[in-house]
Each structure stands twice: as structure tokens, then as C-alpha cells.
Amino acid sequence: MSVLFFLITLSMYLWLFAFSWMYSATDEGVALWWAKFAYLGVPFIPSSIYHFTVTVLESYEQRKRLVWLSWLLSLFFSASILSTDALIKALYQYWWGYYPRYGWLSIPYLTFFFGLLIITLHEFWLGYRQIPSGTTHKRRVKAFFIAFTVAYIGSVDYIAKYGIAIYPFGYVPVFVFLVLAARVIWSYRLVKITPSFAAEQIMATMIDPLLVCDADRKIRVVNEATCLVFGYTEQELIDKPIEYLLDQPTIKTGRRIYELLQQGLIRDEEMVLKTKSGQPVEVSISVSHLHDQDWAIVGAVIIARDIKERRQAEETLRSSERYFRSLIENGSDFIFVLKRDGTIHYVSPSVERRLGFKPEELIGQNSFNLIYPDDIPSIKEAFACAIQDQGIDPPVEARLRHKDGSWRVIEGAANNLLHDPAVAGIIINAFDITERKQAEAALRESEERLRAFANALPDLAFILDKQGRHVEILTGQKSLLRVSSEKMKDRLLHEILPKKEADDLLAMIQTTIELNKPQVLEYILDVPAGRRWFEGRTAPLPQIAHPGELVVLISRDITERKLLEKQLYQAQKMEAVGHLAGGVAHNFNNMLTTVIGYVGLAIDALPADHPVSPDLQMVQKSAQKAAALTRQLLAFTRDQPVELKILNLNDLILEIEPLLRQTAGVATSLVLCLDPALGLVKLDPNQFSQVLLNLVINGRDAMPKGGRLTLTTANVTVGQQNPTVAHGDYVLVSVMDTGVGMTEEVKSHVFEPFFTTKEVGKGAGLGLATCFGIVQQCKGYITVQSELGEGTTFDIYLPRIE
Numbered sequence: 001m002s003v004l005f006f007l008i009t010l011s012m013y014l015w016l017f018a019f020s021w022m023y024s025a026t027d028e029g030v031a032l033w034w035a036k037f038a039y040l041g042v043p044f045i046p047s048s049i050y051h052f053t054v055t056v057l058e059s060y061e062q063r064k065r066l067v068w069l070s071w072l073l074s075l076f077f078s079a080s081i082l083s084t085d086a087l088i089k090a091l092y093q094y095w096w097g098y099y100p101r102y103g104w105l106s107i108p109y110l111t112f113f114f115g116l117l118i119i120t121l122h123e124f125w126l127g128y129r130q131i132p133s134g135t136t137h138k139r140r141v142k143a144f145f146i147a148f149t150v151a152y153i154g155s156v157d158y159i160a161k162y163g164i165a166i167y168p169f170g171y172v173p174v175f176v177f178l179v180l181a182a183r184v185i186w187s188y189r190l191v192k193i194t195p196s197f198a199a200e201q202i203m204a205t206m207i208d209p210l211l212v213c214d215a216d217r218k219i220r221v222v223n224e225a226t227c228l229v230f231g232y233t234e235q236e237l238i239d240k241p242i243e244y245l246l247d248q249p250t251i252k253t254g255r256r257i258y259e260l261l262q263q264g265l266i267r268d269e270e271m272v273l274k275t276k277s278g279q280p281v282e283v284s285i286s287v288s289h290l291h292d293q294d295w296a297i298v299g300a301v302i303i304a305r306d307i308k309e310r311r312q313a314e315e316t317l318r319s320s321e322r323y324f325r326s327l328i329e330n331g332s333d334f335i336f337v338l339k340r341d342g343t344i345h346y347v348s349p350s351v352e353r354r355l356g357f358k359p360e361e362l363i364g365q366n367s368f369n370l371i372y373p374d375d376i377p378s379i380k381e382a383f384a385c386a387i388q389d390q391g392i393d394p395p396v397e398a399r400l401r402h403k404d405g406s407w408r409v410i411e412g413a414a415n416n417l418l419h420d421p422a423v424a425g426i427i428i429n430a431f432d433i434t435e436r437k438q439a440e441a442a443l444r445e446s447e448e449r450l451r452a453f454a455n456a457l458p459d460l461a462f463i464l465d466k467q468g469r470h471v472e473i474l475t476g477q478k479s480l481l482r483v484s485s486e487k488m489k490d491r492l493l494h495e496i497l498p499k500k501e502a503d504d505l506l507a508m509i510q511t512t513i514e515l516n517k518p519q520v521l522e523y524i525l526d527v528p529a530g531r532r533w534f535e536g537r538t539a540p541l542p543q544i545a546h547p548g549e550l551v552v553l554i555s556r557d558i559t560e561r562k563l564l565e566k567q568l569y570q571a572q573k574m575e576a577v578g579h580l581a582g583g584v585a586h587n588f589n590n591m592l593t594t595v596i597g598y599v600g601l602a603i604d605a606l607p608a609d610h611p612v613s614p615d616l617q618m619v620q621k622s623a624q625k626a627a628a629l630t631r632q633l634l635a636f637t638r639d640q641p642v643e644l645k646i647l648n649l650n651d652l653i654l655e656i657e658p659l660l661r662q663t664a665g666v667a668t669s670l671v672l673c674l675d676p677a678l679g680l681v682k683l684d685p686n687q688f689s690q691v692l693l694n695l696v697i698n699g700r701d702a703m704p705k706g707g708r709l710t711l712t713t714a715n716v717t718v719g720q721q722n723p724t725v726a727h728g729d730y731v732l733v734s735v736m737d738t739g740v741g742m743t744e745e746v747k748s749h750v751f752e753p754f755f756t757t758k759e760v761g762k763g764a765g766l767g768l769a770t771c772f773g774i775v776q777q778c779k780g781y782i783t784v785q786s787e788l789g790e791g792t793t794f795d796i797y798l799p800r801i802e
Helices: 002-024 028-038 044-056 060-083 106-130 136-162 171-188 195-205 224-230 251-262 308-330 351-355 373-388 434-456 499-515 559-605 613-636 649-655 657-664 685-701 744-749 767-777
Strands: 088-094 097-102 210-214 219-222 266-274 280-291 297-306 334-338 344-347 396-401 407-417 425-432 460-465 470-474 519-527 530-540 550-557 645-648 668-673 680-683 707-718 728-737 781-787 791-799
Touching (some): 002 097, 002 171, 028 088, 028 097, 044 106, 044 136, 136 171, 351 407, 373 407, 373 425, 499 550, 649 657, 649 685, 649 707, 668 685, 680 791, 685 707, 685 728, 767 781, 767 791
Parallel strands (some): 668 707
Antiparallel strands (some): 088 097, 210 219, 334 425, 396 407, 645 680, 781 791
16 A cells, blocks of 8 residues: 555656656757656556555455556556657647647547546545444545545646646645645554564564474574563574573473474463573463464464563562461451451451451351440441442441450451452451550549549649640639639630739749749639638649649638638637736726725715715725626636526526617617527526627617617537538527628627727727627637628527537
């Protein structure tokens, strides 16, 4: 096909080349010579085109006679140019130059030319219609049909050969034809695939050495790969016996070569050949025989495949298999391969270390039989999702039965490889996490115990970093936190506490970290439980990951202790005052006794109408008042002798009720709320009557415009909630007024002797001090509760006698 296209191109080239010289000739004889030279090739154009056409259309065998007839006619017309002037008898001279003038033979020639042109186009048209659509061949035929149609437009050049002065522009469509034809050849190739062509290409492109031997085992043909692998040139191998390539030729190997060449089809016979340099080459030999028409062996085709890379790949594969088998068999994980219904298709040997079963005991069993009953629903759901989704699913946990009957916690991830023919199952990569779960449970239990212990303690426990950020809050005392523990988490001290307290605590934390020693700090905070005193103690918190960055802060509520310290100070002060007042009272009482005695004797010695008698009586009354005041001082200092009796306070209150109401006055309403089941107490009734009278007087004076005074009795038990009274069972006597109340300053001095808020001359300041002393003599407690403008309540706790 390529030769035919070359002939077409050559004919057209001769035509155009000769005509160009004819146009440029100035001598008519020279121009006529070039015209006849051109027609040595022009008659062959339609024949070569028709031959090319039937070859492209693969119809040469059917059109063979017509093809050769066209070639003979072309040869005839070309020969007539050399022997006669019948085809070209002279020249015309036009404005563009000389041009051939046809003779009588032109009519047969043009009939031949245009007849073959029409036959060629008709062949193309018929062939195009018969070729299946969408094929490369159809597109190629269509392209050639268009190209040759364009080329035949150049036939207009024949008009000028009969004396008609039409410029011969035929070279233009011919040039277009050459461009189109070249494009078709480049795009669709004009290669005829024949057995010999295919064989040549296969040999040239094979990467494996190929040798063809004759019946005498001599090498007749080798491909390029043979030369590259063994290092010989083709000439060095031709006519050499095949044994020439053996690594170590022996009688045995020679006989084996002979057997291979005599046997039938051989596949993958391994042996060792050698290169030109003597290096051994491991190859896999495949042999197929060549037969003549009588089916006798005339030779053999030998393909020698270099198996060095295959051997290396096989060894790498075996090493990889050994490696991964070792991983699977000795790893802590174990692997299941499950079928679609959950049947165990494969399980790795390491399962025996984890579940006690040998692999053969599990293969063929349904995997769900190993799962704890409560875990089966969730595992079946996860297994169904794994079947639907290809790829690796998130890990799930389940309890699997050990051979000894115990249960192990297993974490497994599923990988759906049902679509992979090599696996055709779901791979479960499982890991025994029983010990981890036990450790996690123990850790949670330890954390819960620690949290419960922290919640049971009255102290506040915090873990803070060196910036003062709350890392952990451990406490059950919510009322002692300024904000909830959830809001404190990850917040700084300065975001929660007042600036001064936050600065002090942060400085203590940083000092603890720098010195690696515990620190102590007292501070006051307003919390939901009120204003409280705290003692904070810090200590470094040991850490592995970030040592020296955290501290533990234990804050203890010391409000009760502070109050007790305050009360102790008050008691010590009162005791000192009492000792002083007691000493003065004793001496003063002795002097008053003398005064009262002598004044009495003087009054008795004088007549009743004596003018001095009234003065002496006034002195006697004043001395008696002074004696009463002395007795109050002695009661306060507990130096006055008492007569203790066991009694019911309700009876004592009802007995002195008239005196109490008279003391309260008409503007004050006295209300008694007495517990009928009131317990018994031990005290001096006379002294306690004085206590009640003093409290009623104090309440009355606090309500100058009148009000309500309530006296209550009840049985109470005091526990830890009351820091000022010892724990135990008491009879409570409360005296509550609706008066003006007291300030904190007044409350702190209310039981001190000679302290009074009344005007001068209206009180000596010993009433409440006397009450305090009498109650203490009875081993009781007296407390005061008061708010300015809200009234005052005095509570007396007397030990209850069962």
C-alpha cells in the first residue's frame, strides 16, 4: 500500500516538475520535450490510484484483472509518447507559456483516464457504504474518497490542450490532495497487518529472548532481546548450536536440550544459560515446534524468559508471608475472617492465647455463639452495617466466651472484603482489652472513692496550675463556693475571687511551686453561706508529664474556730473583770454590813420622833440598795452562794408570771409559749427569776413605744450546726422582743459589766452581765441574736436532766 501511494506521488511529481520547466522554456522544441517527458508519468496516475483504491478497500482479488489492464493501458499511452506524436503532436502558446496540444490518440486516452476516474470514485462509494459505521476503516475510506475527489478536480487542465485558454490551475487541487492524503496516512496509518508483519513486530517488541532453531539445533533467528540479555550480536549467534548458550554444557544438559526440541509443546522448563561474559542467567524455557506440510519437525521456537526478577519477587513474597504470618501468629491481636452469615472461615493461631480455643475448634462455628447474650443485639447491628459498607468500620466492644467459661472483653474493627475474591469475607481485627477495662474500672472506682471522700470532708479541695487556673474541684460543700464547681472549671482565681484574695492565693501557689514546700494562708470570703473565714494550705502535686506545674489547695472553713476564739477572748476578759469586781464586791459588802449594822443600832437607840431618825433611815435604805448591788456583782462573779434545785422551768415561769407582767408594763404585751413536755433542769430558782426579770426589763426598755415580748420554752438538741454551744440535750428559754435591735458593735459588748446604752442614771450595766454569770453557774449558755430595727432574741441553753 505504501509503494502504491509512492507511485501516485511520484507520477504527480513528474507531471508538475516537467510542466514547470515547460512553462519557463523559451524555445518551443525544449518545451515540447518537457511536455512529452511529463506524459511518461501522467498516464500512470489513474492506474496507481485505482490499484491503491482496491487495496485500501481490500477488494484487490476481485478487481485484479481490471487493475492489471489499467496498468497495461497506462504503459501503452506512456510508450506512445516516445514513438509517435499521436497523443501530443504540438504545443499551444498561451499567455502563461507553452502548453501541450493533443493529437488523435487523446480521445482514447481521455476515455481511459476519466473512465478509470469514475470507476475509482464508484469503488470508494460502494466500499464506504458497505463498511460498518464507527470503524477506523470507514473513516479512512471516507477521507481518501474526499482526497481523490479533490485531486480529480485538477482534470480541468485538459481543456487548455484543445486550444481553449483556461489557465491550468490543476496543481492547486493536487497540492490539496497531497495534504489531505498525508493527514489520512498520519492519522489512520496505511499498514496492512499480515502474519509475516505481525511476526516481525512481535519478535522486535518482545522483552523476552526468542530464538528459532532448525532440526539440527542450530540457531537461525534471534530477536533483539536475545542480544540484549546474553550480550551477543546477532551474527555471533547465528549458526551456533543452542548448547552454545548453556552455562555448564554437559552430556546431561545436552541430552535435555535434545529432548526438549524433540518433544511436543514445552512450558516453563527452568535452566541456567550464560551471557557472553560468562554470567549465569536463570531462565524459564518454553518451546514450540515448527512443522512442514507433512507435519515433520523442521525446527523450534524457543522463548527464554529471564526469571531473576521473578525469583526475587517470589523470595520477597515468601519473606513477606513469613513476616506477616509471624505477626499474625505472635501478635497480641487475633484475626477472624467471617462469612456473610457470621460463620468463622479463618481465625489466627493467636486466638488460643486469648480465648483458649485452637483455631480448628472455632472454624466453621457461628461467631455469635461466642458472644455474651446481652451484647449480641448490638454486635449483630454492627455486623449488618459492616456487610452493607465496604471498608473499615469503627471499632466495637463485646464480651467473648473463653474456653474456661470466663468472659473476655474484646475490641474489634470490621473490614468488609466480601467483594475481594482473594478473601471473600469480613475481616475482624480483634484485641483483648479485658485488663484495660479492669484497670479503667479500678481507676473509676478509685476516682469515685476519692470524690466521695472529698465530698464527705468539710474542707474544699482544688487542683490549680501555676497561673491560678482551676484544673479540678473536689468538694461537697457547695454553700462554701462563690460559684458552682462547673463554672469554676478552667477559670482563673481572678475571675472568681476578689482581687486581694486572688493575689494572695496566687502568690502562695507560686511560692509553693518555687520552694516545693507547703504554704498556709488565712483569708475571708463572702459565700452563699455568709461571710466565712478560710485557712488555705497548698502543696506541690507530683506529676509525671508536667512536674512542677500543679498544686493542691485545701481550704478549711475556720469560721467556727474564729468565733470560738473570739468567745474565748470575751470569756477571758469577762473572767478578769469578774475577778476584779468580785474582790471589790467582797470588800464593799463587808463595809456595807458594818454600816447597815451600826445604822440599825442607832435607829433602835433613838426615839421614833428624834429629828435624826429620818436621816438614819435614809442612810439605811441607801446601804441596803448598795448591798443589793453588791449581791448582783457577787452573782456575776459566781462568788455568791447558790441553792440548786431540780425543777420544771414552766412552773417557775408561771409562778413569777404576775411579777413579769407587772415589770413589762401595760404598753408591752407579754406572750408565753411553754412546751408542756419540757424537761427538768438544775438551778437556783431565785437567781434564775432575777435572770428572767432582767431580760424582761431589757426587752421592755428596747420598746419605748410598746411592743410584743415573747417568752418561749422548748426541748432542743444541739449539734455541729451551732458553734457557740456544746453538743448535747438542752432546755431552751428564749426571750424575744420587737424592739430597736442592736448593732454588731453593741452585740460584741452586751454581756460586759457596766456596759449600757441607756442614759446616765437609768442603768448600771450589770443586768445582762448578771444574767451571763448566773447562766454560767448553771453550766448553761446564753446567746443573743439581733439585727438593727428587727428586734432582739436572747436564748438560754440549760442542760436537760433526764
